[in-house]
Amino acid sequence: MKVLLLEDEESIRGFVRINLKREGMTVLEAETGEEALELARREGDVDIALLDVMLPTISGFEVCGKLRAAYPRMGIIMLTARSQEEDKIRGLELGADDYVHKPFSPGELMARLKALGRRMKTENVDGAGNHAEPGNRASRNGKVFGELTFYPDQRRVVKKGTDIVLTPTEYSILRLLLDQAGKSVSRDDILNEVWGRHYVGDLKIVDVNIRRLRQKIEDEPSQPKYIQTVWGYGYIWKKEEI
The missing domain is CATH 1.10.10.10 (Winged helix-like DNA-binding domain superfamily/Winged helix DNA-binding domain)
Known part of the structure; x- marks a missing residue:
């Protein structure tokens, strides 16, 4: 699994990086929202993005919205120190799949990542199916x-x-x-x-x-x-x- 990690604090980023790599995940690191968006564009096959909310330039919310628009099937988890309900809802409405409050344990973060990964495992669509004909109760595949x-x-x-x-x-x-x-x-x-x-x-x-x-x-x-x-x-x- 390839994970894009957006976190401007090096200590937190290092802590998360170590735990992701222990689980065999490939980690792409970014300190700014602009860098994260460029990494996502360049790599093209990011599975899950972990996005800090509080960033020096563009916010994690803005990055979330841009990633969701460009990559509808990418998994997105927000990392936030904020507990206000409106912030949680804002991230979800922008397309985040989940959020994790700081400080968090490695176990909690990995559980959230793995749960989202399971939802994504069969998300790869080959697009080869036929559409059901209008008026039919069910087609061969639909x-x-x-x-x-x-x-x-x-x-x-x-x-x-x-x-x-x-x-x-x-x-x-x-x-x-x-x-x-x-x-x-x-x-x-x-x-x-x-x-x-x-x-x-x-x-x-x-x-x-x-x-x-x-x-x-x-x-x-x-x-x-x-x-x-x-x-x-x-x-x-x-x-x-x-």
Whole structure:
């Protein structure tokens, strides 16, 4: 696994570097946001980016947004000393998959990295599948839900003939909801299944990713047709398979 590490404090960067290399990971180091973006562009095959938030020039938030726009399937974890809820939500809304608060233990960081890596393992899509024909209940490779066609073997989602690019986390949530189509899934269950049962974090990470998913697959995200809220509990994929 190739990891881009953006951290302006050398002591923290060295600590993280040592632990990543112990796990056999390739580490690309950057002290500034500009350097991180250039490394990502030059390398082209970064798996996960670890981004410090507080930087001397452009912030980790800005780097996160630029990386997500350029590399939709890259894993992104924010490293932050901030505990304010609005900062966590801002990073997630910009496309981060997770966040780790400083100070953190090597075990916690590696657990988060490995969990995200597992979500990404089967994210490589060969693009060779055929689209389901409109009106069919299911094609040879695709399962149709209204205007959406889901190709589980290829980790593809197509809407009206156009591929929807999802982050590894968004895809994992969507897959879980589709597997339980017509059944309510609690926020706790989503958190456990996607981030892992030992995840220590805020349930709002689920809500923010649901919001991002709706923006990609719903015609009117504020009035969702597919992913509906079960108030006080979680979410349900409204089963309208045709």
